[in-house]
Amino acid sequence: MSSVISVSGLVKTFGRTRALDGLDLDVRAGEVHGFLGPNGSGKSTTIRVLLGLLRKDAGTVRLLGGDPWRDAVLLHRRLAYVPGDVTLWPTISGGEVIDLLGRLRGGMDPRRRAELLERFDLDPRKKARTYSKGNRQKVALVAALASDAELLVLDEPTSGLDPIMEATFQSCISDVRADGRTVLLSSHILAEAEALCDRVSIIRHGRTVQSGTLGELRRLTRTSITAETVHPATGLDTLPGVHGLRATDHRVTFDVDGDHLEGALRHLTDAGLRSLSSAPPTLEELFLRQYGDELAAAGDTGIGS
């Protein structure tokens, strides 16, 4: 599959702050790509470089086969963007903003516009001044989703939406994927990323720390195991890749690294396995693990990259 976005070694500094420090990102055609990281990790900066709003200091950036700085206008005909913090012109109505953005991008589907207004339950006649944060976000979302763009760049698009609208958003993204379009979705809401994304990139301090399908990421990390055995399963703590072991007489709970799962299971079988439950890590756990050292005030140094 060809890459729609390909970034490598991207560096962007603001004065003495190094906002992006060698970031890599690869988004393939037709996929929904999750772009995850906490506040200040560089997600919005990366997106602004991709949109030609900021100029890179080093590295290579390709977007839809072009240079996002030099070819900005040409490339922007083929993409639609929803900013993280949507500010609109106070005296212009939501419907007018949607039409304006559509015209500036070079076209939108009027039927889809009407259908999206319905789905997102948005009144287009209200002046932008009177919209809440969530409604401003809906204006930007309807404008982006109604466009014919082959790439959607969405910067935390659902941070102001209620759970019902969140579900509407997810079904809209599924439709977009079914059309074969590509989505770069920066998000805080990991359940959303888990539900929508084919692949994710996790960034931290302006660098990509992990990237791949959820399956690949899980293989790289630990699985939680709870087991009951006939005989007490002693000696687990001597095995490589076992963490956080808690044992009562016949019951053990621990996390095990993906590539040591087999050894640990064999050990449990030898002790006479009676019941076993294993849980693959959720995206949330993957994410927290990347940031474990920031979360853990003290101790537990085994976590982290």
Place this chain on the structure above:
Amino acid sequence: MPDQTGTGTFLRFAVRRDRVRLPIWVAAGAALMAVQSSSNQEFYRTPESLAAYRASAGSNAASIAFSGPPVGLDTVAGTIAFEISSPLVLLTVLMAMFTTARHTRADEEAGRTELLRSAQLGRHAPLLAATALSAAASALLGLAIAAAATLSGLPAGGSLLLGAATASVGWVFTGITAVCAQLTGVTRGVYGLVGGLLGLSFVVRAVGDITGSGLSWASPIGWAQATHPWSEDRWWPLLLPLAVTPLLLLGAARLLDSRDSGSGLLQPRPGAEAAPPSLAGPLGLAWRLQRSTLLAWGLGVTLLGFVYGGLAESVKTLLGDNPDAQVFFRGDPTADLVDSYLGVTLRITALMVAAYGVSATCRTRSEESAGRAEPVLAAAVSRSGWFGSHLLVALAGATGLLLSDGLATGASRAMASGDATDVLRLTGAAVSYAPAVWVLAGLAGALIGAAPSAAVPAAWLAFGAVLVITLFAEGFDWPAWVTDLSPLSRTPTAPAESWAAEPLLVLLVVAAGLLTLGLATFRRRDLATG
């Protein structure tokens, strides 16, 4: 009194927020007073010049419309009161309006009041504190005016009366603003309503003063001017504002009780469901964003042109016998006095149009920093297309303003002179300021491109320098190189001076250079949000 809880705290906070701007308003009032007093004492020191002034201004409808009732013109102090009371009232009303609205509707619109009200702050506290601050500031401004007048050698009693009369209009408009802030949910709407009422008060008073009917008593400005400082020194008309202001404040409090926090009593009209065809490209957007401001400016400038043009005939008799004033309206002593006067008024209006040009250009910066440029530039719109569209609206808008000023001045002058060529002549003179205005707007554009974070204050600083040069360089006899720094001074003061192409071409080249620099630097830099 739980509704007033926290008023003191809020008031102290409001004073802190206004600790820079209020002293500036007060100082500006004192400075206006001092300048007017000393220049009139200089111009009209002989009984002949005073008599000529009285004969001219006292019988001229346009100057009465602009200033007030022509009383006490037999003394220099009387001419000062006649000429300065309108500008002082205008200044005080603007201060009262901005101060009151800023701490009531503007805070509420921005959501700050909601946050404060969730703490121990009564429903009436912000309104009470804002109006108290505005009334106190008006009183201070009045005292500063009285002090400046007394120090410039005018009788203390009349000085105090002029100060009190000016402050009283500030109090009435504090009350009017407080009421308007309950009516509309939008701060700009408050300014529109209060501005409209100010205009109405001014016109009602003007008609009353010209016709000599009692209509002036229907206007708060008329009440203040009925005190006749330094001639009859009447204090009793001030009983009217003292009675009306508390009624307005009580009314505002009642209205506040009958509405929800965050909304106004008047519901906003819904907008359009779909965009009109004109709202398409970056130029359509820039026009849509700037058109209502431009329209308001157009109305103001056209009105000013009519008034200035209408006053021209009286200048002949007013200045004909006054050699000192002839020096003020400078230029070739043999030149037609009327043309000299018109040249000065056209230049003052061009200065105001330059302020429009700078503020319209700076609109790009506020669009950028508020994050509203981002979605446009993330669409298929080039940097130069977006920036250039706003610049085009600013430059073309300013040119249109000069054109309507010239046409209005010319038309009202032609009505008096009966010479139809005046229209063309004065329109040409007004429009010849376009290159100078473009230089100032272009400088703002270049600054926004090259140094976005410092651009807006720097652009206004440059405008301030031009303003000071235009108003004071001649009077204080500053060296030519200082005057030459101002693009307005480089434009010939047509129609008094003969029109010349060369300085205008130089200004055009400078403007083109600055605009090119602005576009080139804006294309190359990061978008600066926040």
